[in-house]
Amino acid sequence: MNIGILGLGTVGGGVVNVLAKNQAEIERRTGLQIQITRAAVRDSSQSRICPTDGILLTQDAMQIVNDANIDVVLELMGGTDLSKKLVETALKNGKHVVSANKALIATHGNELLALAKANGVHLLFEAAVAGGVPILKSLEQGLSANKIEMVAGIINGTGNFILTQMRDKGKDFNDVLQEAQDLGYAEADPTFDVEGIDAAHKLAILASMAFGCQLNFAKISTEGISKISNEDTAFATELGYSIKHLGIAKNIDGQVQMRVHPTLIPKSQLLANVDGVMNAVLVKGNAVGSTLYYGAGAGAEATASAVIADLVDIAKGTASLDILGWKTLGVFPNQHKDEIESVFYLRLLAADTAGVLADITAILASKNISVEAVVQKQIDAQNNAHIAIITNFVKTGTINAAIADIQNKDFIQEPVKMIYVETLD
């Protein structure tokens, strides 16, 4: 099996290194020697994390996808323009493709998967979600007996690192972001990570494989972590929760909801204890119940582990040609955002006049929202009360209407903060 690799950076270099160090083990598993014969790089004079002996380098990636001797192309370059053209060409030329590119799959996966099927070749992308954690294979194979009701994942390591540091050190978002950038965990432009776009790409893939429907990135409601304050993390801890940036997809009686946002999770849940740069995905099936998959979501060798697992599946003939692992995709309408039911956390800053809490709870009660927990912190120098409330299970439209009413009260000193609470039950 001849393999061409597009991109020899962190992931590509990791693939070369892991194939070298585990050659004997992989051959013992598969009976096959898997070797990289060609690689496309941007700059052939650049220094790399892997040796390139025996690999023919080129700066023209088109040469590889058009090379009649190449059987499998590994797309590990990122981006969605050139990479799309290259993957299309490879598939049209009858080559299997393994990609680690979540942006490409989330935004162009439907057409690329159809193209792969039409050409009788595989397009696999285990590495695109949660790095080395075999979550896509688990959804496709291990959980194939289930109707999947929910996936909920910590699928962006940078965001999880920042939230963990904010909680454990009581620091503000901006200070921790700077620290993450200094450590190399966050990019100079952190938008993709902290505003949830990267997590939304991964959620689009998870939801489609879980429910068996087309990829629908555009329908994901996405909110980042940049508006989480250290007051929120402190209140969450006090109330018995941890704030995590979750990608959540649910199939509620045939209606799908997909959302990426900060979420309070009860500290008793395993997912609330997934800290630092680690990733984890909880999957709830209607037979198996709740299962969880945890591991490194990034890094050269962890990501390479997933890329090579796809390669081995192709080599052994154990990969499925079905699109997203489904013989027939279903069509599920998106649930309107106002209809999404959840528990909510509200944080309010109110002038400490008599009857403030009574006024707030009266507004909530008028919408049939009950209060499960409330914490009021001591009055600050401006004579304001800091209040956090956990509600019962209500519709997003209902909580938003209540917030609008509360916001109109004279005693409210700043915009009411609302965060989803996921009990994961």
Added chain:
Amino acid sequence: MNIGILGLGTVGGGVVNVLAKNQAEIERRTGLQIQITRAAVRDSSQSRICPTDGILLTQDAMQIVNDANIDVVLELMGGTDLSKKLVETALKNGKHVVSANKALIATHGNELLALAKANGVHLLFEAAVAGGVPILKSLEQGLSANKIEMVAGIINGTGNFILTQMRDKGKDFNDVLQEAQDLGYAEADPTFDVEGIDAAHKLAILASMAFGCQLNFAKISTEGISKISNEDTAFATELGYSIKHLGIAKNIDGQVQMRVHPTLIPKSQLLANVDGVMNAVLVKGNAVGSTLYYGAGAGAEATASAVIADLVDIAKGTASLDILGWKTLGVFPNQHKDEIESVFYLRLLAADTAGVLADITAILASKNISVEAVVQKQIDAQNNAHIAIITNFVKTGTINAAIADIQNKDFIQEPVKMIYVETLD
């Protein structure tokens, strides 16, 4: 595809129920209608958890494994005598077999897998380990790029329930066992669960799939939880650990160690937070790092989820015919028990005479064992000191020699308790 089922109890009934309720979903995934046509039961007049319409019942299981119309046999009856004969016959007759029977696979798997291969049929057993958690498929497929260095699992729900209750309620082993029996979590004869035999069956399977070697149940060193006292659980909590009953297999430079025993795990590790009847397996690969798989280890529908997943893999043709997922099995000698390196917890009851701690630490120091943490509880009515010690990383032979020396001291009032500590790093 015609399926015959052996045993229509909890698991068998669960399979029938899950196939019925998820029929549309499974057909959408596979393009196939999977149906049970025959079932062998001990007593056809018994009441069941599933409907039996359309299933031809028999009390003679041999009829099913010899039925030319049956393509796949589900062995869900348990035991190792009759079930072995039935599985052998089914395989010789060219039928695929899916089994949930860990005892059968752990003790007769080598010959049965060879028989399956010789007959060109599958013998799959995802449900035999950790119920619905797709841990075997993850080892075989998702982690195929890795040299697996360690598996460490909470793989017996009954034991984990008992240890969790002991910790959270400060109760003694026997009280909690009684409670577990009353709740139906533990059998009337709880030996298999609390003495670690069930966990050892599962560990044998995990180790063989992880390392790619023959099943070797006889070589597992097994210790149950019946000797854990509530003093141990309290000390563990005070020292920042949780006591879990783990199955641990490591491949240390080509030498394998397999052991089932109570283990102190740092509370900061996800595995230490897996409570109640839940199961979880941590797998450390040399590319992916540490990954963890969590879910229900028992129950009708959770176990059925794994059985049907195997069935779907056979139906779709995505299962591998290789034994244990390996083209070539390796041969790894077992590491001698004395050579196993670990951190240790020691608990001592000593007469509160001057210099007791100095004497104990002098013995440890004489064997190059250093003390990482020590807690001494207040003197009891008998004027005895209760002492717990966490050591550094040393060989089991070394700690045992030190314990023998300590035990010889006049001030020691009862046998020194030793428990392995796994940092999971």
